Each structure stands twice: as structure tokens, then as C-alpha cells.
Amino acid sequence: MLSKNRIKYINSLKIKKYRQLHQAFIVEGAKSVLELFDSAFEIEFVLATIEFQQKYSTILSRHSASLETVTMQELEGLGSFQTNDSCLAVAKTKENTFLSQEGNEFVLILDDIRDPGNLGTIIRVADWYGISKIVCSEGTTDFYNPKVIAAAKGSFTRIKTFYTNLDTYLAENKHDKPVVGAFLGGASLYEFEFSSNGGFIVMGNESNGISDEIGAFVSDRVTIPRVGEAESLNVGIATAIMLDNMRRQIPVH
Structure with a gap:
């Protein structure tokens, strides 16, 4: 007992x-x-x-x-x-260790993702599509929340995360790499060409999307074209669609 x-x-x-x-x-x-x-x-x-x-x-x-x-x-x-x-x-738990974008990899940036289930799903999706690094805003839900760990289905063991002030992080680490952000009013994701040199992919808050502060760093605004009448997409699903389109163009070798 x-x-x-x-x-x-x-x-x-x-x-x-x-x-x-x-x-x-x-x-x-x-x-x-x-x-x-x-x-x-x-x-x-x-x-x-x-x-x-x-x-x-x-x-x-x-x-x-x-x-x-x-x-x-x-x-x-x-x-x-x-x-x-x-x-x-x-x-x-592991220390909150700095993560940098290296070579031609894409780093996933999460701007204020609040729902633990969504974060867990995003971790699982990132693992599926070969994204190993996620940089989170300080307001994003805790990686070690039991609901996050459960939704990640084991992928939490392979994904590295770093919680930080995203304004400072992007200002100091963006360099000349593209920052692709998911917006409602951007260019069609299906026509967008991801850089073979890698960069950053930003996903925003469930209700408010990417904040103005982080949006200022976005070099390419893209949107997932809507065909039906749904008002919006769950951020976990939207992340999967973004990463799937990226991987169709830039497979892992």
C-alpha cells in the first residue's frame, strides 16, 4: 500500500x-x-x-x-x-536550456499556447514531422503539465523545449532566417515556398493568434485556405497542416 x-x-x-x-x-x-x-x-x-x-x-x-x-x-x-x-x-524535469536554430532546420515557435491538450498535440505533431526544437513564450502552458505529457503520447521524450521572452529571442537569434507565421489574412499556405535554408514557424494563441509584438518579426504571413464554413481551426490541427506542407517541400534526409 x-x-x-x-x-x-x-x-x-x-x-x-x-x-x-x-x-x-x-x-x-x-x-x-x-x-x-x-x-x-x-x-x-x-x-x-x-x-x-x-x-x-x-x-x-x-x-x-x-x-x-x-x-x-x-x-x-x-x-x-x-x-x-x-x-x-x-x-x-530538465533545465530550461537555450535552443538555437541550426543549419537548415525549422524551429517551432509557440506564442502563448494556453491549453495543455493543444500543447501536447503540437509536441506529438512536431515529433511526427521531424521538428526537434520548440521555443515557447513565457505564457505558454507548462511542458510538464500532466495533460500535456498525456496528449504528447511519448513524444515529450524526443522534443526539446525552451521557455523565454520571444521578443528578445527572435531579435537576437532570427538573423537572416525566414520567420513564417500562421495568420487568418496571409498568403495561401498551398502556394508558399518554404526556405530550404530553414528558419522559424510561429503558431499563435488559441483565441488571439500571433501577438502584434511577435508578428513584427514575421517575414512571411501565411494562411490555411478555408473551403467550408468553420470559423477557425484548432491550433494543433493548424500546426500539423503547416508542418505537413513544409515537409512536402523539404523532406528529412
Whole structure:
């Protein structure tokens, strides 16, 4: 049976200030925990059912993380999601380390993305399309929010993020690289040519889009052409469309 202190500690990590205090975060569910094992994250401990331990005994034997047996009911009581019925891990967060645009890569810039589910989806989409770096505004939701980690489906282990003041970041690091921004009134994305020299792709806030301050750095304003009557696109879906069009032109070699 889990101790009260263990339960209190895990529950505290659902709150940002305690994640920052303890420099730790929660990973829930078999798929995400298994990907965590194969990542560079330091694992503090793992809670798992007997069934999970038996099924993945070989993988677990290769790791030194503390392992504690729990019941399905205990996990469901601890987790944020009712689907978590096999395992939960607590891992150490990484330092907020500067990320630069290098060579012909594209760096994704997120301007005030507030919904954790959207951020998790964007992380997963970026991973799918071979984008390894995401630079986030200071107002963007926390990368280590349990809902972000859950929506990212393991992709959080492969994507690097850097939270910073975007005005300063772009002013100092844009150099001569293009900054492509998604707007409602831009040129058609389907006719736009992405630079083979790489650059930055900016996605804006769910309600307000890209702010005027960040928009001032955008060299190319593009829009996803609307055919039907929908008022807008979810930012996660819009990011996928942007990156898909970029990758059609500039495949990863």
C-alpha cells in the first residue's frame, strides 16, 4: 500500500509550483512510461501493477529506477486520467536550456499556447514531422503539465523545449532566417515556398493568434485556405497542416 507521503507527493506534482519546487513531473500510462525508459530523463520511481511488471519484466530489469507494486485502483485514484490502470512514473524535469536554430532546420515557435491538450498535440505533431526544437513564450502552458505529457503520447521524450521572452529571442537569434507565421489574412499556405535554408514557424494563441509584438518579426504571413464554413481551426490541427506542407517541400534526409 502506498504511503500517505508518497500519495501527497504525487498529487502535488499536478500543480506547477510544486513541479518546479521538486523539479519532477508525472508520466501516466504504459506507452508513455515505456518511452520514458528509453529516454534521457532521470526516473525517480515507478508505480506499476503486477501485470505490467510481468509483461515488461525484461525492460524493467534494465533500469535502476525504484519500482513499487500498486493495484489498478490505487493508480486510478492517483492519476489524472481514468485510463491509467497499469503504471505511473515520476521523473526529473530538465533545465530550461537555450535552443538555437541550426543549419537548415525549422524551429517551432509557440506564442502563448494556453491549453495543455493543444500543447501536447503540437509536441506529438512536431515529433511526427521531424521538428526537434520548440521555443515557447513565457505564457505558454507548462511542458510538464500532466495533460500535456498525456496528449504528447511519448513524444515529450524526443522534443526539446525552451521557455523565454520571444521578443528578445527572435531579435537576437532570427538573423537572416525566414520567420513564417500562421495568420487568418496571409498568403495561401498551398502556394508558399518554404526556405530550404530553414528558419522559424510561429503558431499563435488559441483565441488571439500571433501577438502584434511577435508578428513584427514575421517575414512571411501565411494562411490555411478555408473551403467550408468553420470559423477557425484548432491550433494543433493548424500546426500539423503547416508542418505537413513544409515537409512536402523539404523532406528529412
